[in-house]
Amino acid sequence: MVKSMQVDDTDRRILRHLQADPAQSMAALARSANVTEATASRRLERLRQRGILKGQQAVIDWRKLGWEVEVSLRVSLDKTHPHAFDEFSAAAREVPEVIEIQSFLGRVDMRLQVIARDMAHYQEVYRSRILTLPHISDIEALMHIAEIKRGETLPI
Amino acid sequence: MLTLDDTDRAILRALSQDATLSAGALGRQLGLSQPATWRRIKALTESGALAGRRLILDHAALGFGVTVFLGITLATKGRVSLEDFERAVSAIPEVQTVQHVLGHYDYRLRVVARDLPDFERVLRRRIMTLPGVGNVDANVLLSEDRRPGPL
Structure with missing residues (x-):
């Protein structure tokens, strides 16, 4: 479980809010996760680089x-x-x-x-x-x- | 029902791979202008065919090592309110999806947990205590392959 230790509370909070509305703007995400926009985009970029956030897919009905x-x-x-x-x-x-x-x-x-x-x-x-x-x-x-x-x- | 042409199908195919593609980038792939692509995405969204987005996450890295599919049979059909069961089961955070089905079970659930002891906790404390639950059948997910479907 070494990998899960690399994800801190801020990462989790950002992912939790992004998960609720993946299409939202970085500004809206930063506001709801209570971080600056720069922090939100830096954290997401790092989660992407580490393969934890693999992407977003459209759901087809x-x-x-x-x-x-x-x-x-x-x-x-x-x-x-x-x-x-x-x-x-x-x-x-x-x-x-x-x-x-x-x-x-x-x-x-x-x-x-x-x-x-x-x-x-x-x-x-x-x-x-x-x-x-x-x-x-x-x-x-x-x-x-x-x-x-x-x-x-x-x-x- | 929505009638799709080949361009709509190509848009759905591309977005079901990567929903973050902009109308401009997608249009360039398909040889379509940005406004024309945007109008099509808007129409697909308004019709409900594009029903939102899903994040693709590394479950294990986030501490969720186990996914289990549960088949639930209600014990007292007719006496238990389906609405009560559905409301209670949907409120459990570890329950990712709930489907009402017809066949050997009444409901099919997709449940995530940290590990098997954590799953046992969710099963005993949250699932088995739901109103009207009878038999529960569990299958631990080993691998999963999502297909593009008939587009």
Whole structure:
């Protein structure tokens, strides 16, 4: 935990406020974090250089773009095959409708977040692109109804 | 629903990699003027397609070594108010996302913690004590790959 010691309270405060509104100006950030603008930009630059602040990504709301169906697929793999994880992940990366791929320690091996335009489209993606992925031993689906909390902020 | 053309898709693709790109810099990449790019970003934002930004942080360097996905089944469906559960679970700082799902579980949670003992503390003191919680299934995240999606 040497690396975490390099982040002090001021860094955390600045990141906390930036996280709440990443698009805000340096002046607004400095004001809410109670530091000067020069300090805020110097601290952020240092956090960037050290790879702690890796960047900012736009969040896309797929529903607004007409992708109405979102399903979380929990996949168990056939672990008797030595390359099951790598081959499954590589093949899943080729499916455009897969927006997240996660691997786990636990009851589930992998999770795929899949989006589709409607149920008919989902069925097509599921049958022709998901079920054909290598080394699947079991799949369980969770259909998303609503996002209750989003943003994925860290309690810094 | 918003209809996108190829330029809109290119803008979404670029911003989902780096949201700090200015309209000028993005326009130069796409062969578009700064005002034209700005107008498109504004339209995408107003339609809700661009739903804000996310900081990409080194979790371990900030002291968060563990991410766990929880599948929660409510114990007393019908008797517990979903609103009460949702309000209480959303207020837990370590809970990053909450999704209401249909299937084997009722809710899916993404939780961060400093380490496994810290996760156990969050689970016992904050999650298990939520109103209406029945079964909780935990899976520790090993790796994650966010894809650009069908743009």
